[in-house]
Each structure stands twice: as C-alpha cells, then as structure tokens.
Amino acid sequence: MPNSPPAGCRAGAPDLVGLLVAGLDEQALITLDADGLIVSWNRGARLLTGYREDEILGRHVSCLYPPLHIADGIPESDLKQARCREKIRYDGWRMRKNGSPVRVSGTLRRLLDDRREVLGYGLNLRDIADEGPALPASAADAGSTSALVQAITMLQSEVAERRRIEHELLQLQSLLRELAAHQDQIKEAERKRIAREIHDELGQNLLALRLDVSMLMARCGSRHPLLSRKAACALGQIDAIMASVRAIINNLRPGVLDFGLHAAIEWQVREFQRRSLVVCDLHFDHAEFELDDHRATALFRILQESLTNINRHAQAGRVSIALKRSGNRLSLSIADNGIGIRPGCRRKANSFGLVGITERIHHLNGELTIDSTRGRGTTLRITIPILPEDD
Known part of the structure; x- marks a missing residue:
C-alpha cells in the first residue's frame, strides 16, 4: 500500500510556502504580471x-522607482531585460x-509557463542601507546621494505643479479673452440698439416739439412780443x-458707420481735429469696400x-492716419510726432487704453506693433484679416 502524502500536501491543506513567503520580514518578495502590474x-x-x-496591488512596478528613472524609461527597460535574459540583478x-529613497539590492526574474511563455516576473528586494554603499565611496556620499535624490524628487514635483498651474492660467486667460470679446460684442450691440431708440423715439419727439414751437412763434409775431420771445427761447433750448442727443x-455708435469704414474714419478724424486742434493727414490706398x-466697428x-x-498724453502737433489693403489683410497705421511712450507706461496701473486695443486685435486674429522713440512720437500698426481666417 503506497505511503500516504504528508498532511501539508493533502487537498484543502494550507499553502505553507505561500504563508512562509508572505511572512518573510527580511526581503520584499513581489510578483508581477506580464505587464509589470503588482499581483502579490x-x-x-x-x-x-x-x-x-x-x-499597491494592481499598480505598475514603476511606482517604486525614482521619478528620474521613470522619466528615463528604466522600469520598462528592466522588464524588457528580464524577459530576454531570464533575470537581472541590481543595486540601486x-x-x-x-517619498524617501531607499537603497536596495535585488533580482528581477521572469516566470514562464509550460510553453515557455512569460507569465510574469518575480521581484525580490533587500534593504542594504546598513551594509555600506556599493556605488558611493563613503557613508557620507551615500547620505549626500540620498539627500540629492530627495531634492530632485521635490524639484520634479514642484516643476510638475508649476506646469499644471501654468496650464490652468493659460486656460483662464483664454476664457477671460473670450469673455471680454463676448462682452464687447454685447456692448456694441446694446449701444447700437440704444442709439437707434434714442434717434427714433426721443429724436422724433424733439423734432415734433420744435415744429410746434416754431409754428407758435410764427403765429405770435409782433402781436404778442413777450410770448414770441419765450417761444424763441424754448426753440433755442x-x-x-437736439444737439446733445x-x-x-x-458717442454710442456713430450713424456714419452705416455708410462704411472710410466715412466713419473721416468723420472721427474731423471730430478729433475740431476738439484738439491737432493737424491730421488721412490716406486711403483703396476704394471703399464692404x-x-x-x-x-472694432x-x-x-x-x-x-x-x-x-x-491726452502725446502732446503732438500732427497725426498721420493711413488705411491700406493687401489681399485679405487690412492695415491701419496711426503715427504722431509727440513725446513718445515713456518706459513703463504701457503697464501703468488703471491704464487700459493699449490693453483694450491689444485685446480687440487679438480677438480679430490680428497683429499689433508699436514703435515709439522718446521725443520722436509713436506709431501704431494694426493688421487684421478682412475675412475670418477659417473662411
């Protein structure tokens, strides 16, 4: 009669080898699947x-490597070498x-099935910090290396955080620009609506009132001089x-914009000359177009x-304005012979003139260049596509 198997080998008996491995304190015994994921x-x-x-179960073994090793692809390289060479040894x-580093000695071994296909890997690691350094020349060097690894790890973490913050700031900046452009469009549409309502309602009522007062003054004539003077005074008011309206x-939206950009620019230049007494030269190199x-409006x-x-700022005596067209590009240049822009004035607190101009041009996918020389004036050159670039 054959000998009975030992109790530990009987069906249902506990896995003594597994218990032994699981309880080992001196060495880290880890198994990985074929993709490098930790399974025991x-x-x-x-x-x-x-x-x-x-x-830790289910995570990739690379989580045990220093960040620099991960960036250099060392975890994947170790797995590839173990797959090809049966096992690899290392101190590292x-x-x-x-987040602290630990110096270990270990072996990474491939695990094969009956068909000699890789099922996974066995990894054993042992802390050798107390055994003296294998690579550094002294214990002081080992401590320095450990501190260096920690410092590098902290720096990499800080760089990653800064990049994340920079990415978020760029996204916020883009959203703010889109919001500002949307607000500008809403503001211009509202200005246009209010201007037309004032013209159609208040303007027409004032015109009707003026006609009535004019008729009243004409009928009074010399027969009622006091009433006639009152009517004349009311007519003047x-x-x-009506002039204020x-x-x-x-100011809300010049009606001359409805007659084209050339007409609007000519009107604005005349108004500027009348208010400021600054001489203006205006040049168009093309006929009016749609x-x-x-x-x-922009x-x-x-x-x-x-x-x-x-x-407000240039103390200029002459301004030159030119509007030029080249293919699908439209260029506007505004040059003055004033004192120029002082260094730092572009970033002056509560000064948003150039900021507003820059944002309008950016929303139109245009370009802005500013040439300014102290005492010799300033030139702004704005170039925008006539049609949206995705058209």
Whole structure:
C-alpha cells in the first residue's frame, strides 16, 4: 500500500510556502504580471516600502522607482531585460510611500509557463542601507546621494505643479479673452440698439416739439412780443437738446458707420481735429469696400481710443492716419510726432487704453506693433484679416 502524502500536501491543506513567503520580514518578495502590474505583496515589501497590500496591488512596478528613472524609461527597460535574459540583478534606489529613497539590492526574474511563455516576473528586494554603499565611496556620499535624490524628487514635483498651474492660467486667460470679446460684442450691440431708440423715439419727439414751437412763434409775431420771445427761447433750448442727443447718439455708435469704414474714419478724424486742434493727414490706398460690421466697428474703436490717447498724453502737433489693403489683410497705421511712450507706461496701473486695443486685435486674429522713440512720437500698426481666417 503506497505511503500516504504528508498532511501539508493533502487537498484543502494550507499553502505553507505561500504563508512562509508572505511572512518573510527580511526581503520584499513581489510578483508581477506580464505587464509589470503588482499581483502579490509580502510583509517584507510592506516593511521596506511602507505600502499596504491593498494600496499597491494592481499598480505598475514603476511606482517604486525614482521619478528620474521613470522619466528615463528604466522600469520598462528592466522588464524588457528580464524577459530576454531570464533575470537581472541590481543595486540601486527605490522609493518609499512617504517619498524617501531607499537603497536596495535585488533580482528581477521572469516566470514562464509550460510553453515557455512569460507569465510574469518575480521581484525580490533587500534593504542594504546598513551594509555600506556599493556605488558611493563613503557613508557620507551615500547620505549626500540620498539627500540629492530627495531634492530632485521635490524639484520634479514642484516643476510638475508649476506646469499644471501654468496650464490652468493659460486656460483662464483664454476664457477671460473670450469673455471680454463676448462682452464687447454685447456692448456694441446694446449701444447700437440704444442709439437707434434714442434717434427714433426721443429724436422724433424733439423734432415734433420744435415744429410746434416754431409754428407758435410764427403765429405770435409782433402781436404778442413777450410770448414770441419765450417761444424763441424754448426753440433755442430744444435745438441745444437736439444737439446733445445727436452727440450722445454719435458717442454710442456713430450713424456714419452705416455708410462704411472710410466715412466713419473721416468723420472721427474731423471730430478729433475740431476738439484738439491737432493737424491730421488721412490716406486711403483703396476704394471703399464692404467690411463686416464687427470688424469695421472694432477698427473704428481702435482709432477712436488711439486718438484719445494722443490727445491726452502725446502732446503732438500732427497725426498721420493711413488705411491700406493687401489681399485679405487690412492695415491701419496711426503715427504722431509727440513725446513718445515713456518706459513703463504701457503697464501703468488703471491704464487700459493699449490693453483694450491689444485685446480687440487679438480677438480679430490680428497683429499689433508699436514703435515709439522718446521725443520722436509713436506709431501704431494694426493688421487684421478682412475675412475670418477659417473662411
């Protein structure tokens, strides 16, 4: 009668080898699947790295490598070498859960099935910090290397965080620009609506009132001189109100924009000359053409803001404005012979003139160049596509 198998080999008996491996304290015994994912983790691995089994299972073995090794692809290289050479040995650094490095000696061995296909890998690691350095020349060098690894790890973490913040800031900047452009469009549409309502309602009512007062003054004549003077006074006040209404309408949105960009620029230049007494030269190198309202309004506002800045700050005696067309590009240049832009004035607090101009041009996919020499004036050159570039 054959001998009975030992109790430990009977069906249902506990896995004594597995229990032995799991309970080893001196070495980290880890198994990986064919992709390098951790599938088993013993007590020694927990003591060495600080990771509990439930925290580490399913993660890639690269999580135990220093960040620089990960960036250089060393974890993947180790797996590839073990797959080709059966096993590899190494002394080096691995990372604990708390981010500190630990120097280990270990072996990474491939595990094959009956058909000699790779099922996974066996990894054993042993802490050799107390055995003296294998690579550094002294214990002081080992400590320096450890500190260096920690410093590099912290720097890499900081760089990654800064990159994340920079990416978020760029996204926020893009969103703010889109919001500002949307607000500009809404503002221009609202200005246009209010200007037309003032013209159609208030303007027409004032005109009707003026006609009535004019008729009253004509009928009074010399028969009622006091009433006639009162009517004349009221007529003068109505005319002043109508002039103010026209100015308000033009400030909201000049009606001349409806007649084209050339007409609007000519009107704005005349108004600037009348208010500032600055001589202006205006040049167009092409005939009037159809430009969409959004772009025409944006160019008009840029010219308006530029002339306002010249009047406030440049102390100029002459301004030259030129509008040129080249293919699908439209260029506007505004040059003055004033004192120029002082260094730092472009970033001056509460000064948003150039900022507003820059944002308008950016939204139109245009370009802005500013040439300024102290005492010799400033030139702004704005170039935008006549049609949207994706058209």
